[in-house]
Amino acid sequence: MRSMTTEGMTRRQFHARLLGGAAAVVVGGRRRIASAATKLTSVAAMVAEAEVSWERETARRWNQGHPDTPWEPEDVGWEAIFEKVLAYEKAGTPADLGYGWTGFTADWHRMGIIEPPEDFLGKAWKDRFADHITSRGGDVIGGKLWCVPIQDAFYGLVCRRDWLREAGVEPYGIRTWDLLVDAMGKVARARRNKPFGLPLGNARNAGEKTEWFFRGNGLNNLADFDPAKRANYVEVLETLQRLRPYMPDDAFSQDYTGHRQAFATGVAGFISIGDYYFGEVYPTAKDLMVREHVVIVPYPGGSKGPGPFTSFDLNSYFLMKSSKNKEKAVQLVEFLTRRENLLRWSLGHPPVKGWTVDEAVKTRQYGEAERWWLEDVLALASKVPVLAAVGMVAKNEVQQVYYEHLLKVLDKKMTPADAYDAMKPKITALTKAAGG
Amino acid sequence: MAGGASLMPAPAGPRDTDGSGGAVRSVARWGDTGRGYLYLAPVFAVLGLVVGWPLFEAARMSVHDVYLLSGRTQETFIGLENFRTFGRDANAPTYLLNTAIFVLGGMGGQFAVALLLAVLLSRRVTFAAFWRGLAIIPWAMPITVTALVWRWILNGQWGILNYVLYELGVVSEYVSWLSSQTWMWPSILIVNVWAGFPFMFVNLLSGLQGISPELYEAAQIDGAGPLRTFVRITLPLLRPVIAALLLLSTVVHLRDFATVWILTSGGPGIRSTTLSQLVYITSFRYFRMSYGAAIGIILMSFSLLFTVLYLRRVRFEV
Numbered sequence: 001m002r003s004m005t006t007e008g009m010t011r012r013q014f015h016a017r018l019l020g021g022a023a024a025v026v027v028g029g030r031r032r033i034a035s036a037a038t039k040l041t042s043v044a045a046m047v048a049e050a051e052v053s054w055e056r057e058t059a060r061r062w063n064q065g066h067p068d069t070p071w072e073p074e075d076v077g078w079e080a081i082f083e084k085v086l087a088y089e090k091a092g093t094p095a096d097l098g099y100g101w102t103g104f105t106a107d108w109h110r111m112g113i114i115e116p117p118e119d120f121l122g123k124a125w126k127d128r129f130a131d132h133i134t135s136r137g138g139d140v141i142g143g144k145l146w147c148v149p150i151q152d153a154f155y156g157l158v159c160r161r162d163w164l165r166e167a168g169v170e171p172y173g174i175r176t177w178d179l180l181v182d183a184m185g186k187v188a189r190a191r192r193n194k195p196f197g198l199p200l201g202n203a204r205n206a207g208e209k210t211e212w213f214f215r216g217n218g219l220n221n222l223a224d225f226d227p228a229k230r231a232n233y234v235e236v237l238e239t240l241q242r243l244r245p246y247m248p249d250d251a252f253s254q255d256y257t258g259h260r261q262a263f264a265t266g267v268a269g270f271i272s273i274g275d276y277y278f279g280e281v282y283p284t285a286k287d288l289m290v291r292e293h294v295v296i297v298p299y300p301g302g303s304k305g306p307g308p309f310t311s312f313d314l315n316s317y318f319l320m321k322s323s324k325n326k327e328k329a330v331q332l333v334e335f336l337t338r339r340e341n342l343l344r345w346s347l348g349h350p351p352v353k354g355w356t357v358d359e360a361v362k363t364r365q366y367g368e369a370e371r372w373w374l375e376d377v378l379a380l381a382s383k384v385p386v387l388a389a390v391g392m393v394a395k396n397e398v399q400q401v402y403y404e405h406l407l408k409v410l411d412k413k414m415t416p417a418d419a420y421d422a423m424k425p426k427i428t429a430l431t432k433a434a435g436g
Numbered sequence: 437m438a439g440g441a442s443l444m445p446a447p448a449g450p451r452d453t454d455g456s457g458g459a460v461r462s463v464a465r466w467g468d469t470g471r472g473y474l475y476l477a478p479v480f481a482v483l484g485l486v487v488g489w490p491l492f493e494a495a496r497m498s499v500h501d502v503y504l505l506s507g508r509t510q511e512t513f514i515g516l517e518n519f520r521t522f523g524r525d526a527n528a529p530t531y532l533l534n535t536a537i538f539v540l541g542g543m544g545g546q547f548a549v550a551l552l553l554a555v556l557l558s559r560r561v562t563f564a565a566f567w568r569g570l571a572i573i574p575w576a577m578p579i580t581v582t583a584l585v586w587r588w589i590l591n592g593q594w595g596i597l598n599y600v601l602y603e604l605g606v607v608s609e610y611v612s613w614l615s616s617q618t619w620m621w622p623s624i625l626i627v628n629v630w631a632g633f634p635f636m637f638v639n640l641l642s643g644l645q646g647i648s649p650e651l652y653e654a655a656q657i658d659g660a661g662p663l664r665t666f667v668r669i670t671l672p673l674l675r676p677v678i679a680a681l682l683l684l685s686t687v688v689h690l691r692d693f694a695t696v697w698i699l700t701s702g703g704p705g706i707r708s709t710t711l712s713q714l715v716y717i718t719s720f721r722y723f724r725m726s727y728g729a730a731i732g733i734i735l736m737s738f739s740l741l742f743t744v745l746y747l748r749r750v751r752f753e754v
Contacts, residue, residue, distance in 0.1 A: 083720050086504070110505060201615065202701045250592030252615035252704040258591070267593045394505055397722040404527075407705045434505040 040071040040325055040332055042317060043088060044099035045081035050279040050346035050365045057344070062335055069328045079204075079255070082396075085318075089113050094322045096329035097148070102138040102313035103208065106391030109141050110435050114318045116144040120330040128337055129351050132312060138391030139314055147316030148333050153274030153348035154310045154381050155212060160269035161295040166190050171295045175308045177216075177239045180300045184246035187269060196246040197268025199259035206406060207399030209259065209272050210240060211389070215311055217302030220390040222402050223431055225424045232304045237409050237416030239302065244410045252407075264288060272299070274313070275377040276347035282366055291372045298384040306385050313389040314351060346370075349377055394434035401426045498730035504723035511726075518730035527706055535710040537621055538628070538696065539689040543682060545629035550636030555670070558644040568641070575634035583698035586627040590614050590699075615704050624708060628695050632688075636681050643677035644670070676749075683746035690739045711735045 046055045055073050063070045074095070076084045085098040085108075098114070108114045118126045126134050129149055134140065139147045157174070164171050167186040174183050187195045199205035207222060213236040214222050219229055248267065251259075260277065262268040264285040271277075275296065282289045298308040317336060323329045335341070342350045346365035349355070357374045361367050392398060405423050408414035414422070498519070501512040522528055557568050574582065589597050592612035601607045613623040647670065655665045671678075693712045696702065702709035702717065709717070712735060719728025 086723075087720075090504075107505065201703050203703075248593070249612040250610070250615065253592060253612055253700065255701070258593075262593060265594055394722070397724075400717075400722075404705050433503070 038069045038325060038328065040069055040097075040328055041095045042071065042073045042097035042099065043081070043084055043095040044073060044075050044097075044317065045078040046073070046075045047078055048280045048347060049283050053365065054345050058336065058341055061341075062332065066328075066331075069325070069331075071332055085320075086111075086113075089320070089322065094320045094324070096320060096323040096325055097332065098318040098320050099316070100147075100318060101315050102147075102389045103391055103395055104318075105139045105141070105146050106393050107395055107434075108318065109146055110393050113321050114146055115321045116146050117148055117319050117330065117333050118145055120319075120326075121334055125334065125337070128339065128353065130353050132386055132388070133314065133351055137312065137314070137388035139316065147314060147318055148337060149314045149316050149351040150336065150342065151276060151315035151345055151348040152312060152351035153276050153315070154312050154377055154386065155272065155274045156296045156298050156310050156380055157300075158263065158271050158273050158277055158294060158296050160195075160263075160266075160293060161291075162293050163187050163191060163195065163269045164295075171297045174297060174300050176300050177213075177235075177302050181239070181242050181246075184243060184270070188246050191269075193267075193269075194246050194248040195269040196243050197259055197262050197271040198243075198247050198251050199254040199256055200247075200252045200403075200407070200410075201254045201258065203400040203403035204396065205254070205256050205259065206403045207395075209256075210236075210406070212272055212299045212311060213239060213302065215305070215387050215389075216299050216309060217305040221392050223392040223398050223427050225420075225428055229304075230420060232302065234416045234420050235302055235304065237406070237419055240406065241409050241412070241416060247410075275349060275373070275380075276315075278370055278373045279347035279366065282369065286369070289369075289373070291376075296373075296376055296380055298380060306387070308383075309385045309387050310380050311387040311389055312381075315348065349374060392431060394430045397430050398427050401430065494729045494732055494736075497726045498733050500726050502724075502726040502729075504725060514726075518727045519734070521727060522731060522734065530706055531709055531711055531714050534706075534708055535690070535712075538624070538692070538710050539686055541621065541625040542628040542632065542689045542692075543685040545625050546633040546636050546685060547678075547682065549629055549633040550640050553633070554637050554640035554644055555666070558641055571637055572634045574630050575632075575638075577631070579631055579694045580698060582631045583627060583695050586630075587614070587699050590623050590627075614700050617707075620700065620704075620708060624696055624699055627699060628689075628692075631695065632685075636685065639677055639681055640674065643674045647673050679749055680746060683742050683749065686742045687739050687746070690735060690742070711738075 044055065046052045052075070055075070059071050059073055081099055082104055085095065085100065088094050094113075098108070100108070105114075126145055129145070130152065133149055133152060134145050139145055139149070157180075159171055161171060164183070164187065167183070167190040169183045169186055174180050184196050187193075199209055211221060214220070214224060214233070217232045217236055219226075219232050219236070225233070248262070250262075250267075254262065259268070259271060260273065260281060263271045263273075264281045266288075278289055288294065298310050301307040301309060317333065319326075319329060319333055339352050340363070342352050343355065343360060344363045344365075350360060357371060357378065360374055361371050364370060401423055405414065405419040409416055409419045497511075499513060499515055501514045501517070525531075553571055557564060557571070561567065589595050590613040592598065592610055592615065595613070597613065598607070598610040602610065611619060613619045651669050651673075652665060655669055660668065691712055692710075693716065696708055696710055697713055697716075700708045702713045711731060715728050715732045715735060717728075718724050718731060722728075
């Protein structure tokens with residue numbers, strides 16, 4: 001007896017189709033497995049709208065041209081990226097590309113987990129980037145650039161221009177630390193608030209956001225305990241202590257996000273941050289981020305420093321040494337750093353040679369709205385020295401020691417000189433143990 | 437007894453004619469025991485893999501020097517040096533004190549709130565089921581979500597708590613709940629109590645409902661007031677439940693990481709850093725894997741102590 005299915009198929013036909021379907025699934029699965037074997041991975045910290053959309057679009061473009069080696073980016077919060085990259089390394093499943101910023105490079109180089117892309121792509125690739133990027137700074141070690149620059153950022157004090165106007169202070173006139181303390185006092189009196197923003201809720205943020213004081217007073221970073229520069233270091237701590245009355249108490253529970261929100265919501269009026277801040281805050285504070293309200297000015301200098309200055313650091317992918325698809329990963333690095341892709345990146349400013357504002361606003365996410373900011377950023381870097389961020393090893397632990405002592409100084413439980421003397425042996429031992 | 441795993445001696449059967457019945461039974465019993473262990477083998481394998489091996493690895497690591505920044509492959513045996521280092525750490529008393537505050541404060545707070553609510557809601561009240569359900573809701577929320585929501589509520593600059601208190605005239609200026617010396621621990625403990633009391637509440641409520649109403653009636657006839665009844669009848673009869681809950685809660689609080697981490701990240705400074713956070717920070721922020729393992733072993737020892745007490749109590753009750 002012939003048994004029929006609902007569509008009049010014979011049993012044999014039904015089984016043949018079933019078998020065919022199963023075979024298709026198996027073959028498809030195998031194809032997927034085959035492609036998974038050559039898939040490129042990255043673990044990054046794209047969080048802001050501009051970062052997420054850039055990575056998504058860039059991945060789409062790469063995948064369109066390279067169906068045999070698709071790139072599958074993974075993202076985590078910026079607080080976790082350093083550890084996440086290392087966790088993958090330790091687990092033996094390294095991403096092909098890691099991600100981070102200048103502060104990470106020294107540690108990762110020391111651990112031997114990254115490779116300089118120029119070893120594979122040569123001088124022509126390196127020449128794509130602005131000279132200051134390839135010649136100095138924490139990403140250049142032994143004359144080689146150890147990262148894949150995506151974003152360059154100049155740093156300064158982002159200020160409420162309208163608050164300064166109200167207090168009768170000229171923004172670009174804040175050229176020394178004394179003038180900074182004086183300006184904070186005037187604004188505090190005019191607005192009856194505590195206007196100086198500083199995230200003191202954890203060691204990493206406290207360390208990173210006070211780092212500029214060290215560079216501004218002739219020191220490399222907060223781990224610079226050169227005995228000849230003791231007075232420089234002590235002056236940094238003294239200045240922070242003098243600024244304490246103008247720091248809101250809530251600063252002691254703030255992380256980076258809270259810090260930048262404090263500015264965006266009008267709680268703090270002066271924060272140290274890179275020029276990527278525009279792209280981070282613009283989507284939620286369009287009315288604030290206009291020339292009338294906000295200005296980025298150079299960092300004021302300490303008495304032993306170079307005077308007003310800006311500094312730079314990079315956000316970068318990193319070519320991981322133990323990448324299992326090195327050749328393809330190098331191709332991806334080349335693709336990511338093509339001029340058209342870097343000009344589309346919408347935080348900070350492009351790390352490429354000779355970019356112009358006209359060129360950038362054409363392809364960046366916020367277009368003409370960002371023109372005034374980019375003009376100010378270029379002006380900032382043309383008027384004052386651009387100092388390089390200098391990395392340090394055992395960064396997290398060093399920052400923790402510094403942070404604990406900084407809090408004591410701010411609480412006036414310790415003098416700046418005593419804090420220096422207490423920190424010096426601890427931090428020196430830490431950097432030495434980590435091979436610094 | 438069903439199956440062949442009975443430990444009772446079986447009578448000699450008709451085939452036991454050559455006097456070798458004992459040996460046969462013994463072999464059979466060993467066979468049964470072996471089969472039993474065979475059935476349990478997957479459990480042992482999984483436990484060994486996910487508990488035993490990591491535990492062994494942590495213990496092994498704690499007596500070595502593993503510092504990722506000095507090279508991932510170097511492991512030098514250093515005996516108990518990591519434990520001595522912790523003992524010499526000037527911050528160690530603060531970490532231990534913070535842990536004690538969190539464990540005792542959290543456990544005590546949760547217990548007090550849970551007992552109060554359990555006593556109130558064990559009576560005949562209108563919409564009892566609704567109130568009981570409401571009390572359990574915090575338990576249904578993942579702790580990460582709870583802590584994040586509370587961090588927003590307690591934010592010193594734009595948190596809703598400050599807004600409400602300021603508008604009501606309770607505070608004259610915004611309070612930094614999560615960084616102030618005065619308010620930091622109370623704030624953390626309030627979040628912990630809010631998130632954790634339902635577990636105790638449910639258990640205490642079920643304990644209360646197991647107490648015979650006749651005892652209360654007898655006490656009433658004897659002229660005992662509510663307080664006396666509570667102290668002389670309710671508390672003694674709840675004692676087994678309370679003891680088990682407090683021991684469990686101690687272990688849970690000792691290993692709790694998320695609440696404090698999400699609220700304060702252990703800061704400002706180390707003012708709210710507990711041992712469980714220190715394990716994470718030391719291992720994964722400072723990359724001192726072996727030192728982190730040693731602190732983990734110290735923390736585990738505390739937990740183990742209370743776990744043993746709990747298990748002994750459970751066995752005793754059984």
